[in-house]
Amino acid sequence: MKKEITIVGAGLVGSLCALYLTKRGHKVTIFERRKDLRSDIIRAGKSINLALSERGWTALKKVEAHKQVMEIAIPMHKRIMHDEKGNLSEQAYGNQGQAIYSVSRAELNVLMMKLAEENGAILHFDEKCVDANLEEAIATFQNTNTQVKQTISADVLIGADGAFSAVRKQMVAKHNHEYNYNEIEHDYKELLIPAGENGTHLLDKNALHIWPRGEFMLIALANLDGSFTCTLFAPKNGENSFEGLNSQREVEHYFNTIFPDFTNLVPNLYEQWKANPTSSLGIVRTFPWHINDSSLLIGDAAHATVPFYGQGMNAGFEDCRILDELLDKHGDDLKSCFEEYSKTRKPNGDGVQDLSMQNFIVMRDSTADPKFLLQKQIEKKFANLYPEKWIPLYSMVSFTNISYSDAWEIGMKQERMMEEIMKTPNIENVWKNDEIMQKMLSLV
Numbered sequence: 001m002k003k004e005i006t007i008v009g010a011g012l013v014g015s016l017c018a019l020y021l022t023k024r025g026h027k028v029t030i031f032e033r034r035k036d037l038r039s040d041i042i043r044a045g046k047s048i049n050l051a052l053s054e055r056g057w058t059a060l061k062k063v064e065a066h067k068q069v070m071e072i073a074i075p076m077h078k079r080i081m082h083d084e085k086g087n088l089s090e091q092a093y094g095n096q097g098q099a100i101y102s103v104s105r106a107e108l109n110v111l112m113m114k115l116a117e118e119n120g121a122i123l124h125f126d127e128k129c130v131d132a133n134l135e136e137a138i139a140t141f142q143n144t145n146t147q148v149k150q151t152i153s154a155d156v157l158i159g160a161d162g163a164f165s166a167v168r169k170q171m172v173a174k175h176n177h178e179y180n181y182n183e184i185e186h187d188y189k190e191l192l193i194p195a196g197e198n199g200t201h202l203l204d205k206n207a208l209h210i211w212p213r214g215e216f217m218l219i220a221l222a223n224l225d226g227s228f229t230c231t232l233f234a235p236k237n238g239e240n241s242f243e244g245l246n247s248q249r250e251v252e253h254y255f256n257t258i259f260p261d262f263t264n265l266v267p268n269l270y271e272q273w274k275a276n277p278t279s280s281l282g283i284v285r286t287f288p289w290h291i292n293d294s295s296l297l298i299g300d301a302a303h304a305t306v307p308f309y310g311q312g313m314n315a316g317f318e319d320c321r322i323l324d325e326l327l328d329k330h331g332d333d334l335k336s337c338f339e340e341y342s343k344t345r346k347p348n349g350d351g352v353q354d355l356s357m358q359n360f361i362v363m364r365d366s367t368a369d370p371k372f373l374l375q376k377q378i379e380k381k382f383a384n385l386y387p388e389k390w391i392p393l394y395s396m397v398s399f400t401n402i403s404y405s406d407a408w409e410i411g412m413k414q415e416r417m418m419e420e421i422m423k424t425p426n427i428e429n430v431w432k433n434d435e436i437m438q439k440m441l442s443l444v
């Protein structure tokens with residue numbers, strides 16, 4: 001049966017969800033708090049970019065949006081690590097031809113909204129959700145320009161309104177759903193490496209660049225216009241923290257000492273430092289993700305995570321694909337559909353969050369550790385010899401659709417096994433010997 005569906009939030013996930021639901025023939029209306037990004041894409045397009053990987057692509061393919069997204073995506077086949085002297089080392093993300101993709105968040109969002117609209121979704125901007133009756137799928141929106149309120153009634157209300165979701169707030173306040181927000185000790189700030197002459201990229205554009213420094217790190221992803229969006233992740237307080245970076249002298253000294261090759265590429269570093277906000281990062285855990293057959297959470301509203309695996313959006317896109325599969329399975333029985341969605345997606349929301357926290361340590365610390373790099377080489381050799389027995393954790397997360405919860409569990413088992421292997425005396429020199437592969441085979 002065709003339904004009237006209200007979606008709160010025209011972000012990445014809300015727009016893709018609308019595309020999925022309009023393709024099923026439902027009447028979808030989206031209410032978005034911000035103004036229409038499309039009117040300001042030139043400015044908006046310059047900011048954040050995101051890494052899109054297999055799960056994201058799988059969800060986009062199912063609604064035939066992947067070809068248009070590929071036109072605005074830059075493949076990144078490897079990590080390039082920059083040490084304190086500016087020396088580079090690199091590590092392939094997967095096998096030949098495998099890559100994650102850098103995409104401008106704003107351009108991708110604009111494209112997803114356009115596709116949803118072309119498929120029949122109706123979008124309203126400057127409309128902030130301020131209240132909701134979740135059992136009745138009724139939401140109240142206040143226009144951010146006129147302050148005028150309107151109440152919209154539908155068959156289903158979907159909260160795709162991000163980490164600070166107003167819909168989730170109602171679920172927690174009125175229906176006692178579990179809720180936990182855990183802000184981490186690290187904040188982040190974005191900085192831009194401008195394009196070189198004629199829009200050339202000043203670093204290898206087909207890599208994700210990392211300046212790993214133990215407790216903190218800087219990363220850079222290429223944009224189509226030749227620039228790189230960079231993000232510094234650092235503690236709020238203490239040594240090398242945001243707290244100590246205020247004056248021009250402090251900021252320039254920090255970057256000149258710790259990230260010298262990066263600093264050379266950014267002529268107006270301090271201006272950017274002052275102009276760009278410092279933002280916090282956190283993990284949202286909530287349960288259940290639905291009320292009866294009337295309301296549902298999707299994307300960050302249900303499982304916002306920290307960005308260290310580049311999976312938040314990918315996980316949200318996967319929500320859309322799985323919801324679509326469950327709608328096929330349950331037909332008009334939306335209550336069973338939403339129940340199963342909530343129950344089966346929650347462990348994956350938790351899984352992507354565990355993975356993201358673990359990968360923070362990998363990125364900021366382990367990528368500068370020769371022993372870690374050797375371990376990854378050994379794993380790769382084994383995976384190439386016995387692909388049916390071993391998929392490296394990074395590949396499971398980024399290049400397959402294996403559920404996040406399974407990937408996390410398998411990955412932890414692999415880690416315990418590799419701890420044993422890495423204890424082998426003189427492993428640096430003997431790792432290529434067949435005995436190591438045989439030992440792994442016996443343990444796996």
Ligand SMILES: Cc1cc2nc3c(=O)[nH]c(=O)nc-3n(C[C@H](O)[C@H](O)[C@H](O)COP(=O)(O)OP(=O)(O)OC[C@H]3O[C@@H](n4cnc5c(N)ncnc54)[C@H](O)[C@@H]3O)c2cc1C
Pocket residue numbers: 008009010011012013014031032033034049050051052127128129130160161162163164165166188231298299300301305307309310311312313314315316
């Ligand atoms: C620094 C950083 C880097 C990241 N890098 C990656 C990456 O590389 N790869 C990846 O997969 N993910 C990444 N993420 C995560 C990714 O950005 C999010 O997971 C993704 O944006 C979630 O999409 P969403 O649509 O659920 O939420 P959002 O993108 O937050 O969209 C929510 C929308 O709802 C609107 N809204 C909010 N409240 C209301 C309201 N009350 N009424 C109406 N509308 C409302 C908002 O304006 C917004 O448009 C990163 C996140 C950060 C912070």
